[in-house]
Amino acid sequence: MKISRRSFLLTTGAAATWSLIPGKVLGANARVNLAWAGVGRRGNRIITNFERAGIANFVAFCDVDPATEHMAEARTRFPKARVFQDFRVMLDAVADEIDAVVVLVPDHSHFPVAMAAMALGKHVYVEKPLARTCLLYTSPSPRD
Secondary structure, X not given: OOOOHHHHHHHHHHHHHHHOOOOOOOOOOOOEEEEEEOOOOOHHHHHHHHHHHOOEEEXXXXXXXXXXXXXXXXXXXXXXXXXXXXXXXXXXXXXXXOOEEEXXXXXXXXXXXXXXXXXXXXXXXXXXXXXXXXXXXXXXXXXX
């Protein structure tokens, strides 16, 4: 069986998310309860990787457009998961039921979603950077 680099990184990322939850005494078959912010496009592929790792229960999904085909796929695969359109409403409603939040919203929205989840004491998995820009350090050239 050939394992791609992407597959390896996503599976180990999912496992790392699970391992970071302190204070939990989980048995071999225990799972982390997740709320999901941002399902569109790439979201279902990441959901599949978390599902394949076998370490997560999907408690809630949130997307600004809950009528998309991506949300329809998530609803079909996880009919017990609650669906929300606003991440703040989702966090208020399921805070007691979840251990962590997966943030897959556009880059400019990472900060408010991640901070709201962390303010509730939840662990956060953010796939993309928490910055709007990337500053690269370069050493000065000898001519400077």
